[in-house]
Amino acid sequence: LNANCYNGKSKEKLFLLSFASKIHEIRKMAGIYIHIPFCRSACEYCSFHFSTSLKNKNDLLDALCEEISLRNDYLDRLEMESIYFGGGTPSLLEIAEIERIINELHRFFYLSDVREITLEANPEDLNKEYLKALHKIGFNRISIGIQSFQEADLQYLGRIHDSRKAKLAIENTLASGFDNISTDLIYAIPGQKIQMLRDNLNIIKNYEITHFSAYALSVEEKSILEYKIRKKGKSKPDEDILREHFYTLKDFAESNDYQHYEISNFCRKGSEGIHNSNYWKGKKYLGFGPSAHSFNGNERQWNLAVNQKYIEGVLRGEGYFNKEILTEKDKFNEAIMLGLRTSMGIDKKFLEALSDNKERHALQNRITGYIKNALMKEEGDRLILTPEGFLFSDKIISDLFILNYSLQ
Numbered sequence: 001l002n003a004n005c006y007n008g009k010s011k012e013k014l015f016l017l018s019f020a021s022k023i024h025e026i027r028k029m030a031g032i033y034i035h036i037p038f039c040r041s042a043c044e045y046c047s048f049h050f051s052t053s054l055k056n057k058n059d060l061l062d063a064l065c066e067e068i069s070l071r072n073d074y075l076d077r078l079e080m081e082s083i084y085f086g087g088g089t090p091s092l093l094e095i096a097e098i099e100r101i102i103n104e105l106h107r108f109f110y111l112s113d114v115r116e117i118t119l120e121a122n123p124e125d126l127n128k129e130y131l132k133a134l135h136k137i138g139f140n141r142i143s144i145g146i147q148s149f150q151e152a153d154l155q156y157l158g159r160i161h162d163s164r165k166a167k168l169a170i171e172n173t174l175a176s177g178f179d180n181i182s183t184d185l186i187y188a189i190p191g192q193k194i195q196m197l198r199d200n201l202n203i204i205k206n207y208e209i210t211h212f213s214a215y216a217l218s219v220e221e222k223s224i225l226e227y228k229i230r231k232k233g234k235s236k237p238d239e240d241i242l243r244e245h246f247y248t249l250k251d252f253a254e255s256n257d258y259q260h261y262e263i264s265n266f267c268r269k270g271s272e273g274i275h276n277s278n279y280w281k282g283k284k285y286l287g288f289g290p291s292a293h294s295f296n297g298n299e300r301q302w303n304l305a306v307n308q309k310y311i312e313g314v315l316r317g318e319g320y321f322n323k324e325i326l327t328e329k330d331k332f333n334e335a336i337m338l339g340l341r342t343s344m345g346i347d348k349k350f351l352e353a354l355s356d357n358k359e360r361h362a363l364q365n366r367i368t369g370y371i372k373n374a375l376m377k378e379e380g381d382r383l384i385l386t387p388e389g390f391l392f393s394d395k396i397i398s399d400l401f402i403l404n405y406s407l408q
């Protein structure tokens with residue numbers, strides 16, 4: 001008998017099993033995501049799934065409500081903690097349309113423990129009447145797609161709102177009973193000076209916004225921006241500027257009491273987004289609508305990202321999604337990927353548990369190298385990316401994936 005085995009299972013495999021069961025324990029509650037795949041116009045940088053034609057909006061909402069009834073047992077009737085309407089632009093729906101979806105969710109799910117109901121919204125949609133109606137039907141968090149308060153940035157991005165509308169949207173949201181507001185910002189936009197980014201951040205601070213997300217501009221394949229850079233010579237983002245902007249964000253957060261709790265997310269203490277935080281903790285979630293993803297602890301499922309095909313599939317009751325079963329190795333790698341995105345990092349003990357195999361040595365060496373180069377740090381039991389490490393997170397995370405383990 002191999003000294004490293006017990007009942008035919010290696011220590012590493014036993015560890016992975018207990019790690020998986022720990023993950024299972026924390027996944028007691030889940031979230032619901034609703035994808036609304038329509039926008040008023042196409043922003044140049046965007047690669048999300050959306051259509052600017054609203055002609056099949058009613059059919060799509062019928063299909064979405066039908067999908068809610070078809071898949072109500074996907075998470076074994078788990079209690080829900082959060083509901084998140086994303087897109088696309090959910091705020092182009094009328095209140096009655098949103099209410100219809102909420103009512104459908106109430107028919108099929110336990111929602112009495114829901115702590116957060118978020119609507120993603122664009123500034124041009126946020127008038128007081130609309131916001132008050134959202135508040136009345138249960139929404140308690142609005143995530144506003146501001147991106148920038150600077151006209152030049154907004155023009156570069158191809159947004160349809162201007163700075164005045166962006167500010168008015170925040171003022172209307174605050175005046176309509178919402179104190180839980182998040183704003184999205186984009187940085188490293190060509191032409192965006194450091195001071196412009198600082199001004200954006202100060203505006204958010206002055207409105208006492210408790211949460212913001214800040215994403216580095218990236219040029220996505222098949223986006224209008226990618227086409228314009230390639231064919232029309234539009235300026236592209238610069239990596240040195242990205243680094244400078246990232247450190248500006250970090251310094252701003254530190255000196256203004258915002259916690260940098262995930263690569264792209266900042267908040268006042270206690271104002272973390274519950275729904276997205278639960279993704280990073282590996283909790284289960286159920287997504288409805290075209291392109292929406294679901295995860296039940298063992299498999300990942302994603303809906304077709306073509307509105308008409310999604311509608312037809314749901315009405316047939318089949319063929320509107322794809323899925324994959326996750327192996328223990330997939331789950332292990334995913335825990336590394338999700339954990340390292342956050343300021344909590346990952347528990348280094350489970351990496352140490354891989355110590356009796358070849359791959360563990362390679363992994364340990366890579367971690368030691370990253371610590372030596374100040375891309376990663378140890379804090380108690382945790383391994384955490386440093387701010388510099390966040391800048392290279394994609395590479396570091398994929399470098400730490402285990403390749404050869406399987407519990408099959």
Ligand code: SF4
Binds near residue numbers: 040042047089
């Ligand atoms: S960025 Fe948002 S509003 Fe703009 S096209 Fe993409 S999903 Fe629509």
